[in-house]
Structure formats: structure tokens, C-alpha cells
Amino acid sequence: MIDVISDLARLRARVRDWRREGLTVGFVPTMGNLHAGHYSLVTLARKHADRVVSSVFVNPTQFGPSEDFTRYPRTPDADTSGLQAAGCDVLWLPEVEAMYPFGVGLAANVHVPGISSVLEGECRPGHFDGVCTVVTRLFNQVQPDVAAFGKKDFQQLAVIRQMVADLHFPLDILAGDIVRETDGLAMSSRNQYLAPQDRAVAPVIHKVLQAMRDATRAGMPRMQVEADAASALRGAGFVPDYAVLRRPDFGLPVDGEGGALVALIAAKLGRTRLIDNIEFELPG
Numbered sequence: 001m002i003d004v005i006s007d008l009a010r011l012r013a014r015v016r017d018w019r020r021e022g023l024t025v026g027f028v029p030t031m032g033n034l035h036a037g038h039y040s041l042v043t044l045a046r047k048h049a050d051r052v053v054s055s056v057f058v059n060p061t062q063f064g065p066s067e068d069f070t071r072y073p074r075t076p077d078a079d080t081s082g083l084q085a086a087g088c089d090v091l092w093l094p095e096v097e098a099m100y101p102f103g104v105g106l107a108a109n110v111h112v113p114g115i116s117s118v119l120e121g122e123c124r125p126g127h128f129d130g131v132c133t134v135v136t137r138l139f140n141q142v143q144p145d146v147a148a149f150g151k152k153d154f155q156q157l158a159v160i161r162q163m164v165a166d167l168h169f170p171l172d173i174l175a176g177d178i179v180r181e182t183d184g185l186a187m188s189s190r191n192q193y194l195a196p197q198d199r200a201v202a203p204v205i206h207k208v209l210q211a212m213r214d215a216t217r218a219g220m221p222r223m224q225v226e227a228d229a230a231s232a233l234r235g236a237g238f239v240p241d242y243a244v245l246r247r248p249d250f251g252l253p254v255d256g257e258g259g260a261l262v263a264l265i266a267a268k269l270g271r272t273r274l275i276d277n278i279e280f281e282l283p284g
């Protein structure tokens, strides 16, 4: 039976007991409204640790003033039973006062420079500071050996890896593959905001990412690939924030040079902002 804990002292006692028994701890932080993508992270964490803690906390500090914090879907009962079925041992449900004891406005802030200020960071100023600030707190609360994050939030994963390396967190980061609906749409809690006519169009993002990969492999210059992608998105009714090709460390690729690449898109469809990406190799 999954243990639902909202008290930090109880969480610490639970983790301490596991450690006394020589067991390792995996961690999956979430904002709830869980779907198969989240549950695949629990499975991944289970493969690398003896016990798994997952947190549900809709973190106010990573939402901009005009973003969807208040309407972000909250489904605690479904999340609890889903996590139990996925093999999670403890659901950590902190209150906002426990997470930010001095108040959100006075919270010590964690900022990862450079990578936090491009793409998502440019479109959502302060977003990655909020993510790093809450993930630092969650890591200190749970003290896991491994923590799993999804590759759908490709830049978030890169920011967290840099933070973990830079601040010497004693844990390993695991990256979970993107889980897609049968029509190719990457699973996301925000997909449910889509009106039916927009939901039918949303898988175009994945098709455009595949076209970016194929055109790059066929030798098309990066700027042309990016321009074609943005215009395909606009043609389908999206308002793109970006459609770009980058190295996995977010460096700019040089045309014709082989190696690992990632195509990334963020685009609005109606009031819903979707992000997705595709990783691929270019022969050198």
C-alpha cells in the first residue's frame, strides 16, 4: 500500500529506516495530474533503486504571472492510485508552507546561468529558477540516490543536470523517454486544455519535428530547416515560440557537421502552449 506523507519529519524517518536496511531510494518529482509518461518514470526509478518516492507539488514559483498556476489540473485521488499501481512506495505531498517556510517571496533562489536563459528561459522568464529552487528543496527533503526526469522537458533536464553537477548533489539523474499518444502527441498534463478541434491538430508538432530531422539528414542548412518548421506550424494554426535545431548542450550546430542533435519546438495552439522535441544523430 502506498504511504501518503505530508509531514517532513515522517518522510525523513521513512527514508532513514530504508537506509538503515541498506536500501537505495529513487525519486520522481511531479506536479500531479499524472499520466503514462509519469508512471514510466516511476518504473525507471524502480529499476535503479529499491524504493521509490514520488512528489506531487504544483510549484507556484515556476509559473509566470499570466500562466496557468491556478487552473493547473489537480487530481489527487487518481494520482495516488496510479502511483500505487506503478509501484511507488511513498507519495510526498508537501504543503506550500512546508516547501517555502519563509514565504514564496522570501524563498532562497537557485539560478543556473546560461542554459536557463535561452529558449524556454527566454519565453518564460524565471521559470527555470522556480524549477531549480523547488527541485533543490525536494532533493534535500527526500535525499534520493537517483531522480528521474522526462525528456519531453528536454531543457529542464539539461538545467537540472547542470545544477546537480555544479552544486555537487550526491545523486544520479535518470532520463525517461518521451511517452506519446498513438497519434504522436507527446503526453502532457496540459493536453487536456486543448479544445477538440485543437487536439486533432496537436500531433502536427511531432510530424514537424520528424520533418526537421529528415531535412537535416538530407543536408538542408539549419536556418532553412528552422524557417520551414515555423511556417509549417503557422500553416497548421500554431503560433510558434521557437522551432530550432541545437546540440544537446544547447550549442548551435554548424551545418554539415555530424554528431548528436535535437530539434525543439514550443508553440501555442489556442490558449494551450505545447512543447516537444526529437533527438537524432547525424553521421559525421
Ligand code: PAF
Pocket: 029, 030, 031, 057, 059, 062, 131, 134, 135, 153, 156
Ligand atoms: O517537470 C515538472 O513536472 C516540474 O517542473 C518539476 C520537476 C516537478 C518541478 O516542479
